[in-house]
Amino acid sequence: MDTLLVPPDPTLQRERARYVCKEQWDGGTFLTYARRQGRMRTVPERLRQYTVPRKNDPGSNLNEDDEFTEHIFPTPQPEQEAFLQTWLFFGLLAEFFGLNENDAGGRLVDAKTAETEIAALYEDYVEEVDNRNGGVTKYLTGARMLQAKDAPVLIVTRLRLAGPAIEQRIQYLHRCLSFSCFLLNAAIQTEFDPAIKTSIAALGELLSTGFATASTLKRVPSARVSFSFAWADRYLEEGGPLERYMLTHGWCSSEVEKIRSVNQGLGTRHYLSHMAKGKGGLHGPQRDHSFCSKEGCVAFQIDAATYRPSHVQQGCLG
Structure with a gap:
């Protein structure tokens, strides 16, 4: 749907909803x-x-x-x-x-x-x-x-x-x-x-x-109601096709679970689910997440005893 934003380099094409109505809206209540x-x-x-x-x-x-x-x-x-x-x-x-x-x-x-x-x-x-x-x-x-x-x-x-x-x-x-x-x-x-x-x-x-x-912005009265609804309730369902696609394209299952638990807006979930992962650079290095779970990622654990920043060289103060 073109009311939902996608990142500049999306991994998925924006979905298009077919027009399938059999009759026109009647204007009633x-x-x-x-x-x-x-x-x-x-x-x-x-x-x-x-x-x-x-x-x-x-x-x-x-x-x-x-x-x-x-x-x-x-x-x-x-x-x-x-x-x-x-x-x-x-x-x-x-x-x-x-x-x-x-x-x-x-x-x-x-x-x-x-x-x-x-x-x-x-x-x-x-x-x-x-x-x-x-x-x-x-x-x-x-x-x-x-x-x-x-x-x-x-x-x-x-x-x-x-x-x-x-x-x-x-x-x-x-x-x-x-x-x-x-x-x-x-x-x-x-x-x-x-x-x-x-x-x-x-x-x-x-x-x-x-x-x-x-x-x-005070353009309309508040009318003592909150326009907060769970429009993303069934979007990115656990075990659903979108989650499966993300997991096969570099996402960790713990990251997908975090999107579900933290981001309740449909627009936000849609945008994040279309982001590229595992390409290196700004997207981070590609890792094997096959042993990860929704509770946590094991692919990006750091061994403090052997870890060395890639930019370290003699005389570097960083």
Whole structure:
């Protein structure tokens, strides 16, 4: 995802998340999308406090006892990827731009503006790339969010349309992010494209960090909430493909474990995991880490009795 930074000489190509949506975001209330789609089976019980529908809301008659059955009958991977990309990527963008209905059935902008701008999201945040078969492949892109001031300025401008209710609006956006983070980490019970998952998490972290920064700079009220979420929870999993790649490219298992325990941000973990290791020079000499463990490195132990700095020569005072 292009909202995540990489070092100047990355060992891995930046992942690109395929655009897999089967339908356009409907502009309804963000938290009740699964109810409108008849897919409450994908929402764990502990998250359903977020999804209480309005009266007369489509899906409000859905059986409240509809069970979370994903762990027993997982939704097929393509269906789940499309559903969550529509909801947690485009739905979240629409929410922060003030385009979705609120709990009272209104919007911060008129319905026509909302419809037009939701359609524009699919032009601004989806790009087409020529593929080897002579066709095009669609990918998500967050470049517009990073390369122009329009997006953050628009988010703040729409936020201020809430007027005296601005703190309640911020608290609602906080609930949307909290719900999205928990759902992304808890509700996926089947194979899922890691790039698609990372792209959703990257957007969530970007919005969370943006709000935290704006609050610190007094651009928006703090609203007594903290925009700190575990977007990196499943990134660089122990025993996962990314860790295996790092271990075969010069990383020590103790270094990987340290990244997981010390660096909780997705952007930081992503950047570090793409760094080159074991090339000598600034990256340090190449060592054999096959006997190391996550508790400690044995390859870089120094024998004080025989150690001699490589720069030592007669007359050196260093």
